[in-house]
Amino acid sequence: MSNSTSPIVCVVGATGMVGGVLLRLMEERNFPVGELRPLSSRRSAGKMISFNGQQVAVKELTADAFDGADLVFFAATGALSREFAPEAVKRGAVVLDQSGRWRMEPNVPLVVPEINADALENHQGIIAIPNCSVTGFAMVLQALAQVSPPTDVVVTTFQSASGAGAAGTEQLREGGEGRAFPRPLLGDVLPQCETFLENGYTTEEEKMLHETRKILDLPDLQVTMTCTRVPVEVGHASAMLVTTKEPVSVEAARQAVSDFPGLELVDDPAAALYPTPKDTAGHDAVRVGRIRLEQGGNRLWFWQVTDNLRKGSALNSIQIAEELLSRGLACKAKTN
């Protein structure tokens, strides 16, 4: 398929879990695609994927596959992104990267459009998508910052199996050992996401600290966390206790969440109304409930749930691409 006025779009990892959601969301949102180039490892090359009613052959990921491309979505490993993202940029494309490889590079914007779309203005070819446990979390903090800036956050996450991709979902469904998690996940809770560092935190936990500071542009924000994996297929939840510079009332916090684009307030304890992973899966909005003050103090609790495949990854990258197009920041090779 080709359309001279719409961008040429590559999707690296098109046969993966996030890649699949990305393609479905591009259809749902009528994202303009002049030509779609699904790319993958040699193993999956040759497979057919469906897009806008047509069958498209998956090609092997090579540097030359980016020739003439405008937008390249990377929904693959950090290793692939390290090797191939610069190749795409060299060929004039803008890269939207889901992996952790580029997020903390100073010249790479790390973007949640509802928070820091303006950071896109200075991109140098690569734009990073935050970790799937960070996006919704940062959005709640940014909403609250409209009332008073957060200074300290204690967070415990409940992360679903699909956060580790198709292998994660498979390991949960099959119930046994697998390659996604260090032990069976079904019927258990694992206080480990990704791998442990010397300081006793996991790489996933450190991301919550550093990425949140970068996205919110609050380098002194205190964030400490325990990240866990729970036997849920889709939807990352977190219980967040937030200290703000000035005290914020529950009513003001609820209003701030209601007013913030991309957040949905689901908060009526009397009716047992709060978001859960299962009822948030498949929804674009980050859902927030259980907003209340700590007993006898000023810190505020939030219960936040994000579809990790949508706003936590694929949706966020498409929204960034839409923002780039509307700001004239993509298709560099053609507009420069």
Place this chain on the structure above:
Amino acid sequence: MSNSTSPIVCVVGATGMVGGVLLRLMEERNFPVGELRPLSSRRSAGKMISFNGQQVAVKELTADAFDGADLVFFAATGALSREFAPEAVKRGAVVLDQSGRWRMEPNVPLVVPEINADALENHQGIIAIPNCSVTGFAMVLQALAQVSPPTDVVVTTFQSASGAGAAGTEQLREGGEGRAFPRPLLGDVLPQCETFLENGYTTEEEKMLHETRKILDLPDLQVTMTCTRVPVEVGHASAMLVTTKEPVSVEAARQAVSDFPGLELVDDPAAALYPTPKDTAGHDAVRVGRIRLEQGGNRLWFWQVTDNLRKGSALNSIQIAEELLSRGLACKAKTN
């Protein structure tokens, strides 16, 4: 069965989940039982239960069933306990109550033997067992208090289905709606344990504050929490962030946990070693891991897992009974 030197023991709720574990633990521990009287609602009366190789008929719970009893374990609802515990006491028995009915009464000791066994000395017939999410949590805080007293705790719990009894386990296994939880639990996380109060907290959450203060005898301790239900059969976990009066090092905290009776340190991140609900189920010890300092601060994280049916309820009540016997505080009717 009757043995003149051993206590006459009633078990109210003998056909329930905690009642069943209680009977198995009495066997395991060779708890001295002169005569066992399993009691239950009329619905379950007449059933046979096995105890120490014999079949014993379950009798209907009536006040007269306590005649001559020394120890009465209540593993039933607060409503039954409210009605029948005073009847047992009136007949000279000592009551060990698992329900929430008596815990906060000033003249009722709320006991975890490793923490406050001395509180038993002043009992007036009823002794309360803490809520199953509180016991392990309070033990970690007490261990830490041996180094420096905790002043503020932020905790998020991951509570298993069996915390709501057999109906909870059943609802989880069947995967659908049920009477234990407000919605299906399988494949989801519910940020609700028990019922909501006006202040936005659940009754379960309020217990964590008030019971912990009472057990630790720290009336000013700040505790704030989010309690959740996770799709796990047995084992309550919690992620705890603790502020202490004086800073405590990770090494000192690990040592304090190791030294504390009833706690087991399972903490070697480099080997991906930490406790989980599944591997703690069936164990008596409360297991603790992931001890680390918050990034750039002095608060300490703990990941604590308790078998909610054992140390969280049945085991704790048997340990109290053992303590009563060794202190000569049971069998009041006979010794007075």
